[in-house]
Amino acid sequence: MRKITYKIERFDGVNNFVQEYSFPYQPGKTILWGLITIKDSLDPTLAFTAACRSAVCGACAVRVNGQAVLACETPLDAILERFGDTLTIAPIQNFKVIRDLVVDWEPQAARLAEAKTWLQPRDEFDARKGCRQTAADFKKINTQAACILCGSCASECSKLSANDQDFLEPFTYSKVWKFVADTRDKSAAERIQAIQDKGLWKCMHCAECITKCPKGLAPGEDIARLRQLSIKMGYTGNPGARHALSFVKDIEDTGRLNEAKLQVRTIGLISSIAKFPMALRLLRRGKLNPFHFPGKVKGHEQIQAILKAVRESEK
């Protein structure tokens, strides 16, 4: 009989260990089904969280063979076909692990609050009359509003893995962008200013957050949008903005940013500022694989737009 094996990275509050569980294969099931099967029939001490089991609550994000996914919506068959019948299941990264696959969201919630991620309605609106917004303007925030706070983007974010002290979770930037773009909000300028020293220029363009988001958000792109606006508003004096300027030539030469080149440049940048150990750490975690050429970066239009804005601001 065909068996599936989950190798689960466990933590009981004191010790880390890996535990293997095998159970009979069934077609058409999900990663979460496997976890539930283990808890219900093999080991009731296994701890994980899940609520909606339909990809809307964000509770069940875990890493399967190193990739953050929502356990509830990830079909086992496709994963088994790719990786064989043994899978490694681990908690999402860049969060504090509480027990087994359960991580702590409290620090992340505090950081969301720091970034003031809530609407500051414009003065012409009030609580009794509500607001007005065109259908087209609603569309501008619709995508970002779909974030379920699952943490998949944060788990795979290269910048957070390298150093999370001077950078916020990708979803937080998407939320900030949502409010900047919301025509009901009056504090775009204040938000852009507040975000300057909160890592806005530290994102590495690795696009992990974009490929990992189960809800189609692109935090990396939203960061690019925030940068663009930031340059337009005249914040050009920081190293990040200057670094953006250095890409101008590429764009002018080829008309677009080459993603493979960008990757090399990013590594080059890291080593040039004497952070080689960090680059190695990223390599080891499979974050920056020099032999892996990712597809075209989704946000390259935004990067181009940044450059345009830079040039305008210099006129």
Added chain:
Amino acid sequence: MLNFDVLVIGSGGAGMRAALEAVRQEGLSVGLMTKMFPTRSATGCAQGGINGALQNADPADSIEKHFFDTVKGSDYLGDQDAIEHFVSQMPDAIRELDYFGVPFSRDGEGRIAQRNFGGASSPRTCFSADVTGHVILHTLYEQCLKHGVKVLAEWYLLQVVADQGKLCGIVAYDLKGGRIVPIATKAIVIATGGAGRIYWLRTTNPFTSTGDGIAACFDAGIPLKDPEFVQFHPTGLAGTGILMSEASRGEGGYLLNNKGERFMARYAPEKMELATRDLVSQAIETEIKEGRGFGEGLSAYVQLDLRHLGREKILERLPQIRDLAITFEQVDPINEPIPIRPSCHYVMGGIDIIDYRTCATAVEGVFAAGEACCVSIHGANRLGGNSLADIVAFGKFAGKGAADCAKQRHGFSEGLVGQAARAWEEKFQAVTTRKTGASVVSIRDRLAEIMWNNVGVFRTGADMEEALKVVDGLIKEYQTVMVPDQNKIYNTLFVNYIELGSMLTVAKAVVLGALNRKESRGSHCRADFPNRDDAQFLKHTIVSKQGSTYNISYRPVVITKYQPAERKY
């Protein structure tokens, strides 16, 4: 001892709206406690929308029409004074959500867009694409962050401690800290949501909808109202119960039995698949019972066929339904029919509210809001879009009610709260070191099976007598259940064990209420009493508990304006 003036328990729409209202009252310490991270609540599952007579889509709509639709929808079991109060608050409550930041879909004039929904005589359901509950939940969370509400995330309510009809505090399990904690509090708002999980896999509800707050209040001496009214949604996925939104039938989907017949022709020849939720659910179950379904037992189903709609329309209008069918049933509705079966969706009954203006219960200091309680505005059957409306309107009233109460209360026994916490410590020790007994899962699954088969869409006296026996047996087995995990840090098995206790408590009230209501009304459909019987049963069921005995009594329905009439659509 940890203490609060107001402690809100549950962070769905009702709980967060209550907490926001309470922090607005100066000088009170307000906490918001929840068993998972706040945004993991059932409120986030709601897609369709929220009702309020804004008159954006239809100038002829009115609060009066919303009032009547709700009374009629309730099969005349809703209290009309409460319903009138509710509907009159809704337009303001929705505009306030807009002001909080909810990204609503918009009409041509930039106002909140509204769509048609079952049982409504005008398009009055406001929405945000197909993620309305999600955006309301997240926006309320943003507001809680803004107002610095103290959030106790991943704290589990174990017990409501009351003495002689007055609240003393609660006992909670701090999952991350691995401690059992007594909390003294002047007022609480219970907003812990519904109990659809008593049917386990046959529900659209998340794993967390286990009726904890309902059971905790019941054990503390607060009665439950109308527990027998459980709403079933006709189109849940066969394997998981996950909701296939009403839009699938709205867009023209067919329901087929194993002979390939559109069997709704037998039950509602005019409306066919577009008949009301209760009717369609009853038709599907009849087909299965009479052998015209596919598969057997708990996994039997009928088919929802969308193929004739064509690829284009499915991709354009029903993309989410297609995704869910592919992920959870491996069926692409463009090429194949989807296996579906009714799925428990909502509990109309719950903690008995005795004052709809404040959401107070019979115990001083205890307030409740949302699906956990029964005001009653939904009566025997809730209209789609009226629950999201319920939670924001009554969440606010409950927050205000609890805050006002906290300001006036002083001098109650903290000692009892400490004592109760120590008893829980002992219980934790006892159950986690026990070496014999049934497993939590085994009791849970047997409960779901008997509830589905005997107290589901169709009910008869004989079936329910049988269910009562089984549930009583399970309650007995539960006393010696085995919980083999002694680690206090994030012990989800211990949580599952307490949740099972809550489900058993609530399930028994559902069975008793249903057994004693010898009529059919709204969602409560008795094959042995097929007609509504106003002469005997135009009244609320009140179930209360003394020791381990459940007592049943009745309370008249409040009728102000609309005399009961036959419900026809």
